[in-house]
Amino acid sequence: MGNFKYLSPEWAAEATRRLQEDLTPEKMKHLTSSMTTVYTNCPDGQERTVYYRLEDGVVQEVSLHQEDAPQAEFTIKGDYETFAQISRAELKARAALMSGKLTLKGNLVKALRLAPVVDRLNEVLATIPTDF
Amino acid sequence: MPQATTMQDDPYFIDFPQRIRDIQAAMAQQGVDVYLGSRLRTLSWTLDAFCPWRSHVVIPTQGLPTVITFVIDAARVEDDSWLDEDHVWGYGPMGGQDQISLLCDLILPHLPGGKGTVGIESGMATYLPEGNLTQYEYERLSAALPEASLANAHNIVDRLSLIKDEGTINRFREASRIVDVGHQAVREAIQDGGYQGMTETEIAGLAAYAMRKAGSEWEWSFTGGNEIASGYRTGLAAGACTPASRRELRSGEPLMVDLHAMFKLGLGDHAHNYLLGPASERQHWHAQNFVDLVDLCLKTYRAGISPTSLADELLDFCEERGFAEYMVPGFEHGIGMMGDEWRIGLNEGPFPYWTDPEHLYQAGEMVICAMQYACPEEGIGFRYENPILVAEDGCEAMSKFPLGIEEI
Numbered sequence: 001m002g003n004f005k006y007l008s009p010e011w012a013a014e015a016t017r018r019l020q021e022d023l024t025p026e027k028m029k030h031l032t033s034s035m036t037t038v039y040t041n042c043p044d045g046q047e048r049t050v051y052y053r054l055e056d057g058v059v060q061e062v063s064l065h066q067e068d069a070p071q072a073e074f075t076i077k078g079d080y081e082t083f084a085q086i087s088r089a090e091l092k093a094r095a096a097l098m099s100g101k102l103t104l105k106g107n108l109v110k111a112l113r114l115a116p117v118v119d120r121l122n123e124v125l126a127t128i129p130t131d132f
Numbered sequence: 133m134p135q136a137t138t139m140q141d142d143p144y145f146i147d148f149p150q151r152i153r154d155i156q157a158a159m160a161q162q163g164v165d166v167y168l169g170s171r172l173r174t175l176s177w178t179l180d181a182f183c184p185w186r187s188h189v190v191i192p193t194q195g196l197p198t199v200i201t202f203v204i205d206a207a208r209v210e211d212d213s214w215l216d217e218d219h220v221w222g223y224g225p226m227g228g229q230d231q232i233s234l235l236c237d238l239i240l241p242h243l244p245g246g247k248g249t250v251g252i253e254s255g256m257a258t259y260l261p262e263g264n265l266t267q268y269e270y271e272r273l274s275a276a277l278p279e280a281s282l283a284n285a286h287n288i289v290d291r292l293s294l295i296k297d298e299g300t301i302n303r304f305r306e307a308s309r310i311v312d313v314g315h316q317a318v319r320e321a322i323q324d325g326g327y328q329g330m331t332e333t334e335i336a337g338l339a340a341y342a343m344r345k346a347g348s349e350w351e352w353s354f355t356g357g358n359e360i361a362s363g364y365r366t367g368l369a370a371g372a373c374t375p376a377s378r379r380e381l382r383s384g385e386p387l388m389v390d391l392h393a394m395f396k397l398g399l400g401d402h403a404h405n406y407l408l409g410p411a412s413e414r415q416h417w418h419a420q421n422f423v424d425l426v427d428l429c430l431k432t433y434r435a436g437i438s439p440t441s442l443a444d445e446l447l448d449f450c451e452e453r454g455f456a457e458y459m460v461p462g463f464e465h466g467i468g469m470m471g472d473e474w475r476i477g478l479n480e481g482p483f484p485y486w487t488d489p490e491h492l493y494q495a496g497e498m499v500i501c502a503m504q505y506a507c508p509e510e511g512i513g514f515r516y517e518n519p520i521l522v523a524e525d526g527c528e529a530m531s532k533f534p535l536g537i538e539e540i
Contacts, residue, residue: 077228096227103228105237107221109206 003129006084007039007048007064014128016062022124025057031117032056034072036065039080048080052121059121074106074114084132086122093122135212136180137299137396144306144396146299148180148214151292156193158288165248166239167191167285168273171263172471174253174289175199176397181212182349182470186263188231190238200234232272243280250277251285256485259474261354290478293468295496296521300469303398304498304519308530310346310393311400314358315533317342318389318404322540327381327408332360336376339391343400348393352470353401359390366405367513370460372504383408386415386512387540397469401500402531403515407539415512419537421455422505422514426535429463429501433493433520433527439464439476440489458513460504467500467519497522501529 004011032055039048049069053061082101085091094115096102104111137144155178159167169175169189176182178189178197185202187209196219201209203222210220221238223231239250250273252265264286265273274282296304318339322330336358340351351357356375363385365374374388381387390403405422407415428449432442442463450456466476466487474487476499481488493499501520506513514537521528 097229098226100227103233104226105228107217108203108224108226108229109210109220109222110217112203112222 003131006087006130006132007042007050009064011128011130012050012062012064015125016059018124018128019059019062019121022127023057023059023120027120028054028057028059029117030057031114033074033114034070035074035076035118036069036072037083038069038075038077039083040077042080072106074104074111076102076104078102087126087130088132089126093119136214138214142299143302144299144398146180146297148178151178152191152197154292155191155288158292159191159193159251159285162251162285162288163249164251164283164285164288165193165280166242167251167288168235168239168265169253169289170265170269171253171286171289172261173263173293173468173473174286174471175263176469176471177289177293179209179213179215180397181209182394182397183209186231188235190235192242198238200231200238203229232269232276235273236276239277239280243277246277246279248280250280250282251288252282253286253289254284255286255479257474258486259354261471263471287478293472294477295494296468296498300398301498301521303396303469304400304467304521305398305530307348307393307395307398307400308402308519308532309400310343310348310395311391311402311531312533313346314339314343314348314391314393315389315402315404315531318391322381322387322406322408327387327540328383330381331378332362332365332376332381333378335360335381335387335389339389343391343393346393347395348400349396350394351392352394352399353392358392359388359403361388361390361513361515362386362408364508364511366515367506367508367511369506369508370504371506371513372460372502372515381408384410384412386514388513388515390515390517394470399467399470399473399519400531401467401517401519402533403517404533405514405516405537407537409539411539414510416539418455418458418505418507418510418512419514421450421453421458422503422516423535423537424453425449425459425505426501426503426516429503430518430520430527430529430535433501433522435493435495435522435524438490438492439487443489455505458505458507460506463501463503464499465502467498493522495522495524501527 049065187201191197203224206222360376361374387406393400476487477491519530
């Protein structure tokens with residue numbers, strides 16, 4: 001099996017499959033929430049958004065958007081390359097936020113409480129063989 | 133269980149949603165599109181929560197306010213406040229989560245096209261933790277909201293918070309009852325020679341312990357919590373600020389005990405004085421002067437008088453009795469929920485951000501009746517403080533600890 005192209009429809013489908021398979025509702029603390037990650041300066045110069053929706057700890061949706069992303073409870077925004085570094089485990093998401101490479105919109109108190117849950121989600125995404 | 137007082141039949145109930153609506157009505161009158169409160173007094177008065185970390189409250193023209201505070205304290209502020217999780221945000225050193233970014237996120241939706249007036253709180257104060265907008269905050273917000281104008285609007289909250297409602301008054305009554313418990317504990321500890329070997333800090337601590345047991349949240353005064361002075365420290369010239377020191381109490385000296393308790397942001401503040409025996413005739417003379425003056429002052433307070441007329445009357449009395457040179461010529465300071473201390477009334481006097489000497493007291497206002505007697509050359513002085521509620525025909529002194537300077 002070849003690698004998935006980062007942020008392609010195939011990558012999103014694989015992400016959904018792995019997240020649903022690997023993350024139990026208990027592991028995800030029965031969380032109901034939504035999050036978008038906004039990638040600026042993609043290789044083609046465009047901006048892309050990935051929308052994640054969880055209901056009762058189950059990932060229901062991972063979808064790609066360019067201009068019509070749904071509203072989410074949390075939005076994390078940053079350079080494509082920053083997200084790529086995080087996915088390649090070259091940079092910790094927390095360090096990227098603390099240094100301002102990523103910006104977070106949404107209630108920080110809630111976000112801190114949910115950070116370990118999001119880390120679990122990122123750990124699964126990092127297992128996808130990806131071409132950046 | 134959340135700490136907020138939300139039941140209308142609770143004696144400490146305050147209608148905070150109505151306070152917000154009152155602010156919003158005043159904003160409409162003054163052409164303010166969004167109000168940015170930063171002063172500790174504004175935070176207490178609008179949120180019903182103590183905000184010890186730098187915090188801001190954003191009040192739109194309609195709907196609920198949102199507060200931002202240091203993330204480590206946001207959940208506790210929410211628990212204490214009447215506001216829910218979606219209206220108490222935490223800030224932190226993180227992209228998009230710093231104070232200015234969050235404030236812009238909260239303010240911009242209320243400024244169509246980014247244009248409009250943001251009411252801010254600016255000025256100066258004798259009170260260090262007043263919390264006016266800093267120059268840095270002003271510059272950063274101005275840069276982030278280039279089409280908006282920032283206009284000083286603190287008079288909105290100052291005007292609305294001047295007359296105290298029943299819930300606020302009851303909170304002050306309870307805080308004052310707790311202070312009386314502290315004074316009783318001090319009296320029991322120092323009587324019959326019990327003061328020997330004690331230090332000022334010990335007096336402050338045992339009072340604090342008694343008041344905490346009785347329900348006080350903290351010894352709220354920024355002047356050092358419970359202020360205790362003994363010996364010459366009671367008589368420091370104009371010295372109405374004496375954080376407790378390690379000085380040991382000694383016989384033949386005066387002792388001043390100024391206690392502070394907080395109950396649901398209502399503030400107890402009462403000073404009582406002793407002579408640690410044996411006391412000299414001269415010390416008793418000083419003491420009687422002070423007690424008589426306090427008594428006269430409490431009988432003089434009523435609606436319609438002003439700080440100037442009160443001072444004139446009381447200083448005449450001091451002159452007649454021959455102790456005018458020992459009196460600090462001020463007899464009160466302002467008070468409100470936590471953070472509202474010092475200035476009385478609005479910013480209308482000849483000296484900006486000081487009490488207007490011609491301010492006419494109205495029924496329902498509260499002040500701390502505060503008097504300081506100091507005779508440095510004899511190493512003796514006394515202090516009286518007590519929250520009072522001004523009425524049409526007099527005043528209610530909230531601390532009930534008996535007035536007097538007894539020889540212990």
